Amino acid sequence: MLQVGLIGAGYFSRFHIDAWQRLHEVNLLAIAETDESRREILASELPEIKLYGSAEDLLSENQLDILDIATPPSAHRTILRDAVNGVKMIVCQKPFCVSLSEAEEIAEMVKGSKSTLVIHENFRFQPWYRKIKSIICSGELGEVLQAQFRLRPGDGAGVDAYFDRQPYFRNMKRFLIHETGIHWIDVFRFLFGIPQTIYGDLRRLNPEISGEDAGYFIFGYADGQRAVFDGNRLLDHSADNHRLTMGEFVVEGTKATITLNGDAELFLRNRGEKEGQKIDYDIGLKGFGGDCVFNFQKHIADFCLGRGELENSVENYLPNLVLENLIYESALTGRRCRVEM
Incomplete structure (x- = not known):
């Protein structure tokens, strides 16, 4: 089972959660969300998933195969800096970062790391x-x-x-x-x-x-x-x-x-x-x-399990x-x- 952590529980993350839970070879292990009211809702709806108030706590307390970042662009750089080298597969929602220069900086950082970064471009x-x-x-x-x-x-x-x-x-x-x-x-x-x-x-x-x-x-x-x-x-x-x-x-x-x-x-x-x-x-x-979030996340899981070629790596996405x-x-x-x- 691939162990997945999700950062961000806003509107669109519900589609991420649903898709991860429908993939039979994946376990959605933990979710980090800074908003306390959203965490309370998650706790009642998903009691089996560990919840955290920060990305740092989620990353420090779990061994993940996949990190799924579903936050607004302003948070991407900080989370990615903390996650690179610690998680083999990182998926980051679009829009990716706040600017082209910031995205290029992150891509260069990932290039010399043990992590693979893919942009969640699902259309x-x-x-x-x-x-x-x-x-x-x-x-x-x-x-x-x-x-x-x-x-x-x-x-x-x-x-x-x-x-x-x-x-x-x-x-x-x-x-x-x-x-x-x-x-x-x-x-x-x-x-x-x-x-x-x-x-x-x-x-x-x-x-x-x-x-x-x-x-x-x-x-x-x-x-x-x-x-x-x-x-x-x-x-x-x-x-x-x-x-x-x-x-x-x-x-x-x-x-x-x-x-x-x-x-x-x-x-x-x-x-x-x-x-x-x-x-x-x-x-x-x-x-x-058209269930494109599920299709995309299945594509990521298949790649992590040695099946298929990877689309939308950060190098391909820039x-x-x-x-x-x-x-x-x-x-x-x-x-x-x-x-x-």
Whole structure:
């Protein structure tokens, strides 16, 4: 059994807890949470798990195979410095650290240690993106020329935006891209690779928050392909659950087009045809976002048990942060940026 410790018990950590508990070769041994009221709730709901008021106490009193860090970015550096060399596998939630320079500092520290650091970027593990990737690789679409994701969660309007779920969103100076768009930076990389150019256009629509909550970025590729992220957190889309896919996606090729709707249904329309055919696949309706947290954490457990290759190691993930910075630079200057990596 892999022994797991979790640091942070905020809103999203409940998905981490659920996923670890559903993995048969994993034991969620301990949780650290600084908020006493949250610890009291955990004590009543999960009496079998050891609870701590600090990350330091959890790390000093337990031998862990995996440390799962589910805290806001401002806490990452301190926890990682304490954990490196003491835990073989460390998983850290995104957004990773507070800046690219801090993330690079941590990556360099981990490079010379006994630990492996992986960033908890789970959207590429959503089943619809895995299915789209397999169809692209099969050649069924022909040459992919265009892709566009329209982010429309509909949760960012009004004076109370984000209070119910993740109130710290309101004070993030960089929001739409740093917190949310980073998912599609990674998804675009997963599906299409690293772009050659980036253009960004960002704006703030809700005056009650600090950062941008709407905008675009465009990835340009050497063969002329374009991948477009069109995000607006105030607007919604057609879906029973607006947080399942968080929007709609279209991938267009010379032979066929794939469409993802808000209910996670995939349709493939061959060129020249009027109607698309529904693609049969397991959407995965447990947990969050097609059970992507479970899929990701299973991926980590499998790797620790000697099964499979590792995705989203810190070395592999750092280019996402470089691309993020270029989006903000482009939005600030109004110019298209060239990607050098």
